[in-house]
Amino acid sequence: xxxxxxxxxxxxxxxxxxxxxxxxxxxxxxxxxxxxxxxxxxxxxxxxxxxxxxxxxxxxxxxxxxxxxxxxxxxxxxxxxxxxxxxxxxxxxxx
Amino acid sequence: xxxxxxxxxxxxxxxxxxxxxxxxxxxxxxxxxxxxxxxxxxxxxxxxxxxxxxxxxxxxxxxxxxxxxxxxxxxxxxxxxxxxxxxxxxxxxxxxxxxxxxxxxxxxxxxxxxxxxxxxxxxxxxxxxxxxxxxxxxxxxxxxxxxxxxxxxxxxxxxxxxxxxxxxxxxxxxxxxxxxxxxxxxxxxxxxxxxxxxxxxxxxxxxxxxxxxxxxxxxxxxxxxxxxxxxxxxxxxxxxxxxxxxxxxxxxxxxxxxxxxxxxxxxxxxxxxxxxxxxxxxxxxxxxxxxxxxxxxxxxxxxxxxxxxxxxxxxxxxxxxxxxxxxxxxxxxxxxxxxxxxxxxxxxxxxxxxxxxxxxxxxxxxxxxxxxxxxxxxxxxxxxxxxxxxxxxxxxxxxxxxxxxxxxxxxxxxxxxxxxxxxxxxxxxxxxxxxxxxxxxxxxxxxxxxxxxxxxxxxxxxxxxxxxxxxxxxxxxxxxxxxxx
Numbered sequence: 246x247x248x249x250x251x252x253x254x255x256x257x258x259x260x261x262x263x264x265x266x267x268x269x270x271x272x273x274x275x276x277x278x279x280x281x282x283x284x285x286x287x288x289x290x291x292x293x294x295x296x297x298x299x300x301x302x303x304x305x306x307x308x309x310x311x312x313x314x315x316x317x318x319x320x321x322x323x324x325x326x327x328x329x330x331x332x333x334x335x336x337x338x339x340x
Numbered sequence: 341x342x343x344x345x346x347x348x349x350x351x352x353x354x355x356x357x358x359x360x361x362x363x364x365x366x367x368x369x370x371x372x373x374x375x376x377x378x379x380x381x382x383x384x385x386x387x388x389x390x391x392x393x394x395x396x397x398x399x400x401x402x403x404x405x406x407x408x409x410x411x412x413x414x415x416x417x418x419x420x421x422x423x424x425x426x427x428x429x430x431x432x433x434x435x436x437x438x439x440x441x442x443x444x445x446x447x448x449x450x451x452x453x454x455x456x457x458x459x460x461x462x463x464x465x466x467x468x469x470x471x472x473x474x475x476x477x478x479x480x481x482x483x484x485x486x487x488x489x490x491x492x493x494x495x496x497x498x499x500x501x502x503x504x505x506x507x508x509x510x511x512x513x514x515x516x517x518x519x520x521x522x523x524x525x526x527x528x529x530x531x532x533x534x535x536x537x538x539x540x541x542x543x544x545x546x547x548x549x550x551x552x553x554x555x556x557x558x559x560x561x562x563x564x565x566x567x568x569x570x571x572x573x574x575x576x577x578x579x580x581x582x583x584x585x586x587x588x589x590x591x592x593x594x595x596x597x598x599x600x601x602x603x604x605x606x607x608x609x610x611x612x613x614x615x616x617x618x619x620x621x622x623x624x625x626x627x628x629x630x631x632x633x634x635x636x637x638x639x640x641x642x643x644x645x646x647x648x649x650x651x652x653x654x655x656x657x658x659x660x661x662x663x664x665x666x667x668x669x670x671x672x673x674x675x676x677x678x679x680x681x682x683x684x685x686x687x688x689x690x691x692x693x694x695x696x697x698x699x700x701x702x703x704x705x706x707x708x709x710x711x712x713x714x715x716x717x718x719x720x721x722x723x724x725x726x727x728x729x730x731x732x733x734x735x736x737x738x739x740x741x742x743x744x745x746x747x748x749x750x751x752x753x754x755x756x757x758x759x760x761x762x763x764x765x766x767x768x769x770x771x772x773x774x775x776x777x778x779x780x781x782x783x784x785x786x787x788x789x790x791x792x793x794x795x796x797x798x799x800x801x802x803x804x805x806x807x808x809x810x811x812x813x814x815x816x817x818x819x820x821x822x823x824x825x
Contacts, residue, residue, distance in 0.1 A: 305628040310403030313373030314387035332490035335433040
């Protein structure tokens with residue numbers, strides 16, 4: 246599968262990664278070759294094979310509904326570039 | 341009558357589907373052990389999982405799963421024994437993970453339905469497409485720091501049920517009825533408190549229009565986060581009118597996300613959401629599929645309460661209520677219980693009439709909830725007993741009820757204290773009648789010459805003469821005898 250420049254620019258925008266115009270062509274080529282490599286998997290005949298969610302045949306583990314966590318504002322905010330009134334401060338985002 | 345918009349080139353009908361986000365009633369969050377309580381100090385109810393610190397895994401809350409199944413059963417829906425959590429990827433400041441854990445092609449609950457109770461007493465069935473579990477996002481606060489927004493993650497990770505209807509709704513009031521009914525069912529089930537002001541119930545509205553009689557659907561717009569029943573109805577109205585104008589002026593409605601502004605009575609395009617539909621869903625590699633066995637589902641089913649539709653049918657069958665009265669009483673479980681206490685061993689219709697028209701009317705006028713009512717179900721029942729045993733008549737009962745609302749006193753005490761007992765002593769009534777007759781010989785003649793309607797005036801005068809306490813049936817009888825012989 247080949248990705249074009251526009252698709253790369255769109256993916257970059259969705260992930261909010263700034264990719265300069267002159268890098269997009271190269272990235273499109275590199276990503277395309279990765280996809281092509283992965284696409285080899287399509288040669289395997291999977292007719293009648295159930296999708297597998299885990300190699301170990303495990304079941305999803307459930308936990309009881311109890312409050313066992315929280316109350317750690319300082320840890321939560323420890324990586325915040327800026328904070329105010331125990332909140333993260335981000336650029337204004339309102340319609 | 342079907343709802344239609346009169347355009348310049350003909351009549352248009354509206355097609356509406358609702359996506360409701362209902363916050364699950366639980367102690368802790370969907371995938372973390374932080375508290376799911378409303379409020380709290382900013383970022384105090386946040387685990388490092390909710391804040392998307394690396395190296396931590398989500399673990400599902402068993403109770404939230406049960407609540408989703410319970411809601412599915414209450415919506416008469418298929419429960420999917422195998423469902424899958426998926427990542428819905430988008431970039432926003434209130435979403436630390438950069439994706440929301442949701443469900444995509446394999447939701448926990450499939451097709452179901454809900455019955456609308458319309459004000460004219462009729463019912464209509466609306467299809468439910470699906471219900472899935474997902475995480476809520478954090479809260480943004482915009483008005484505290486100039487040029488910046490504050491993010492509080494207390495809400496991030498709380499379990500939501502997204503309940504999606506089929507595009508089966510055809511009028512604003514049907515959408516209103518749908519929301520009210522859904523809220524009522526959720527509250528009966530105890531799976532969501534239904535509080536729209538606190539945001540426990542939020543609604544996205546999908547609207548499209550088409551010419552009357554036209555098959556197929558035209559492009560729809562999604563109006564995000566409309567937070568009251570009234571606004572949902574208004575938003576549909578204004579959005580449908582806007583779309584009709586666009587089509588009629590030769591334009592095309594674009595599929596987009598819009599915002600309803602109640603103060604201006606208009607919807608606006610949300611440009612920031614232009615790219616938002618590219619969510620790149622994929623199964624969450626941190627979570628195995630959610631498998632339910634029949635035993636689990638049966639256990640949940642066994643604990644379902646009597647739901648509004650069943651209760652309504654029972655009220656109609658057992659108490660002889662009209663479908664409309666029954667649907668009003670069952671909206672809220674507490675209302676229904678109150679009615680049943682009043683109606684026990686009494687005339688159900690009379691009880692319904694008094695609860696709905698007199699009590700609910702008086703409570704709403706006084707701005708009180710049922711729990712704050714000065715008149716208990718027992719006290720109201722005893723007032724009805726005084727009426728049915730002819731101790732007081734219906735008119736006096738209304739006065740007594742007003743005094744009960746003001747003072748909280750017992751009906752019987754009020755009647756005794758104020759001497760309101762019905763006068764059944766024919767002697768006293770006859771005396772009052774004679775007095776009225778003597779004072780109005782001309783009117784007596786008119787009645788005798790065929791003006792029957794005037795008899796009503798006489799009844800009124802006699803009632804006045806007895807302070808309203810006479811038994812109206814006795815007055816009527818005696819009057820006829822005395823005037824018409």
